[in-house]
């Protein structure tokens with residue numbers, strides 16, 4: 001039963017659409033693959049949910065600069081490039097700049113569908129006024145952290161991977177945000193949050209995008225379905241009295257926006273505000289198709 005001060009929960013999902021921008025576009029999709037543009041490179045990647053036929057002729061697909069060849073059901077594999085692969089190349093989303101990279105996990109060192117979250121987070125930070133203190137857990141290469149820093153937040157960015165944090169710092173420098181108040185922390189997300197709860201630290205906004213499975217720097221095992229309830233509970237304890245948001249994102253199969261909203265409703269009882277939930281989707285440049293990419297639920301005061 002919902003008590004009067006529990007958050008209200010949307011009864012319908014929302015679709016947060018990313019339509020592409022100067023440095024990114026979903027050009028076409030079909031036959032289990034997608035064709036995308038990342039700055040000067042066109043790229044073909046597996047996308048099993050694209051069950052339809054592609055719209056563009058085969059020659060356009062064949063002309064792609066890079067094709068990801070998966071070696072297993074998970075994300076591993078290798079890139080086949082027409083020319084020499086650069087170590088990285090600069091891309092941007094508005095004022096936020098970051099490097100594209102051909103990683104061995106089939107992505108390009110950022111997740112374009114997250115642009116819908118970057119936009120929302122930037123607006124939430126600006127709406128909060130002053131310099132809200134925000135936490136980005138599992139922050140990877142830091143684009144969400146930079147979008148929030150650019151909007152005026154003091155950011156704590158946490159990721160287990162030293163390399164990812166190094167890339168995130170490079171992205172901050174590329175964006176001209178290196179002098180902003182951003183704390184870069186290489187640590188297990190759960191350990192960090194447990195310590196922050198013990199210290200009595202508080203945050204005005206939190207975003208977390210945990211993988212299905214991961215490891216902390218000292219081999220700590222992260223399993224989404226086993227560990228997310230406890231982490232969400234700890235994050236709820238970290239919210240300041242005037243906190244503005246808590247955003248949860250997940251890519252795992254078998255998760256859903258409805259499930260994530262159920263978790264937030266459970267952990268944020270008595271906090272008031274509202275929870276909405278749904279999917280993040282990429283919209284093809286011709287507008288003909290959209291691909292659901294990840295699930296989200298978010299609480300806003």
Ligand SMILES: C[S@@+](CC[C@H](N)C(=O)[O-])C[C@H]1O[C@@H](n2cnc3c(N)ncnc32)[C@H](O)[C@@H]1O
Pocket residue numbers: 110111114137138139140141142143144158159160161164187188189190209210211213214215216220221222
């Ligand atoms: C799905 S990516 C997050 C994507 C990111 N939010 C973005 O939009 O670019 C998962 C990240 O979680 C990190 N990770 C995995 N296990 C972790 C753990 N136990 N603690 C902290 N970070 C972890 C990985 O290093 C990786 O950078």
